[in-house]
Amino acid sequence: MSPFWEKFFYMSTFLAQGSSFLNPRAYAIMHRMHHAYSDTEKDPHSPHFFKDVIGMMVQTKNIYLDYVRFKIEPEPAFRDNYPTWPLIDRIGDLWITRSLFIVFYIAFYIQFAEYWWMFLLLPIHFLMGPIHGAVVNWCGHKYGYSNYDNHDHSKNTLPLDFLMLGELFQNNHHKKPNNVNFALKWYEFDPSYPIIKLMHHLRIIRLRKV
Incomplete structure (x- = not known):
């Protein structure tokens, strides 16, 4: 991508993921690890080392946060060649930002939801990024x-x-x-x-x- 389109899609990702915004750098590192160590103990989200999908999601979250907060450095093979935008990364990871998105979702439902059961979909909106990753990695390595x-x-x-x-x-x-x-x-x-x-x-x- 050109610098313009890279920034355009970076911002689009932030707005679309909202409360569950995933840092592209941390995501890229984990995705590369997943391919290099697929379904081994070094795989950050293989379903074959957990009793349920919740356990896998918690483990994935912990590794993700270590890379977001630079608590650990990835192996050299997994570094670089990924887009970064430090300002959006900082804003997207703030709890106030995630909370404001959640308030917006709730307000949107209050305004437009026609039936009570539609509000049951709100948790999916709050956690869309982690849920998507869980479905792909759990189902995509167990069923089919x-x-x-x-x-x-x-x-x-x-x-x-x-x-x-x-x-x-x-x-x-x-x-x-x-x-x-x-x-x-x-x-x-x-x-x-x-x-x-x-x-x-x-x-x-x-x-x-x-």
């Missing part, structure tokens, strides 16, 4: 089918992954981590891929291979 032997437990949970926009093709992704199209078989569809190709043709991003 495998196209490839990646020497881990990665699975493709759904052949038409409209729920997680392609991210539940974990087996495919671990086989070819640099492929922007997570769907590799004829019966699989990654809904993010056409959008990525469109952004490439519009020169918003540049793909190394098309």
Whole structure:
């Protein structure tokens, strides 16, 4: 991306994730660790070392916070080549910022929710980032089918992954981590891929291979 588009999407990520904003640097480090140590004890979020998804989420949170607060440094192989914006990172990690987003969500529901049960969706909005990560890493390494032997437990949970926009093709992704199209078989569809190709043709991003 150009500097402009990098800042544009950085800010868009902050506004979209809101109360569950994830620091891109910390996320990138953990994602690289996940690929390097997939389903081993060094994997920051493998479901095969926890009794339930809550335990995995807590462990992931603790490792994430260590990188956000620079309590530990990643191995050299996992450093650099990720976007940073210190001001947004600081603002996004403040409890006052997260609380203001939560107040906004509640006010939005009060204004527009038509039925009482809709308010039960609020916790999902509060924790969308961690919930998304938990679904992808728990389901994507426990349930589904495998196209490839990646020497881990990665699975493709759904052949038409409209729920997680392609991210539940974990087996495919671990086989070819640099492929922007997570769907590799004829019966699989990654809904993010056409959008990525469109952004490439519009020169918003540049793909190394098309």
